[in-house]
Amino acid sequence: MVDNSLSPHGGKLVERVLPPAQAAHVTHGLPAIPIRDQIARECLGIAYGFFSPLEGFLGAADLRSVTAEMRLANGYVWSMPIVFDLAEEEIKRFGVKEGKTVLLLYQDQPYATLEVEEVYSYDKEALARQVYGTSDERHPGVRRTYSYKDRFVGGKVNLLRPLVVHPPFTPFWYTPRELRAEIARRGWKRVVAHQTRNVPHTGHEWLMKGAYFAANADGILVSAVIGEKRPGDYIDEAIVLAHDRLRETGYFRPEIHLTSILLWDMRYAGPREAVFHALVRKNLGCTHHMFGRDHAGVGTYYSPYAAHEVFAQLPDLGIQPVLAREWYYCPLCAGIASEELCGHKEQAQQFSGTLIRGILQDGVKPTRLIFRPEVFDVVMECAERYGFGSAFVAERYLRDRNPVFSLASKEVSRPSP
Secondary structure, eight states: OOOOTTSOTTSSOOOOBOOHHHHHHHTTTOOEEEOOHHHHHHHHHHHTTTTTTOOEEOOHHHHHHHHHHSBOTTSOBOOSOOOOEEOHHHHHHHTOOTTOEEEEEETTEEEEEEEEEEEEOOOHHHHHHHHHSOOOTTSHHHHHHHHSOSEEEEEEEEEOSOEEEOTTSGGGOOOHHHHHHHHHHHTOSSEEEEEESSOOOHHHHHHHHHHHHHTTOSEEEEEEEEOOOOTTSBOHHHHHHHHHHHHHTTSSOGGGEEEEEEEOOOOOOTHHHHHHHHHHHHHTTOSEEEEOTTTTOOTTSSOTTHHHHGGGGSOOOSSEEEEOOOOEEETTTTEEEOTTTOSOGGGOBOOOHHHHHHHHHHTOOOOTTTSOHHHHHHHHHHHHHTSTTOSBOOHHHHHHSOOSEEEOSSOOOOOOO
């Protein structure tokens, strides 16, 4: 059997970034369509190969197959719709037609081209129900689906401009090709991914170390999701810098720990998004991916271990899930335990989000059992420097924060991490 564990999904890493000299000539005379942040991030995911084997936004046949069977029309497993929506009025105004190319504008600058292959209608409620298992608008993914415009436009994407990724995110931005090169440079053969949208308490640290042992790994890739934020979320800067502080202060050896960012807007699609996360991290060069309780879930829309169960229904994806059950710290056992392991649940220390949030809001340094003091310190520093006094997203942060990236006027190189 051929070992394809480090192969990109589909066997080839998609790269659709035009050289500057070519990009300067392809935009002449094209109708220009402004795009929102979500679409801009998804253009990056396509063009740099995070979403391999996708080369563009889905057409109707692929969308039907993805929603019904979690596969592209060509048979490759793919679980999340990556779609470009336009209003009927915009389609007419910009002359969007099959066989034409349009220019996508972001931050009022030429950003990408979209080679229009198909313009088609869809049923919002059916799409939401198939992807999220519900049509309830309280689900954030359903709400996003209902906000889409009248039609979808399928076609290939070409990125025109390199990015400037702003501090403090600069050293953590890797394209799939760059990250694969870094993994090779480190000599890692077995790499376990840790998906995160949180600052790390000791429970997260133990999960990463457990996954490292379970995968018999050479390295841990912390892949922090940076995208659309809601009030009450952790600020992005605190998430990334707190995870990197675990490496800086020796809780993980530098040789086995690497923090990176993924530009993606969470859909909270439970098991479907778990599959998507696995495929993206496969494209980054990971061989294993850790999945805990309620991975990518929200509310009670999915069973606690739906993200575990979905992988039993799929073929070998070339990346192995590492499945972590619910656990707690037992002071009587002086270690990690669960209901199945010991009978001390009443004395257990649960690492609940409410507990951690209260600690950070109070600003009182907790015991080392809950938070590494160095991690707590960097979160407090980020609150003052980046979060306007809070480690959690507020309206001012959404309005006034420094953007994660902007567009370069010419080719740029980023500093080494």
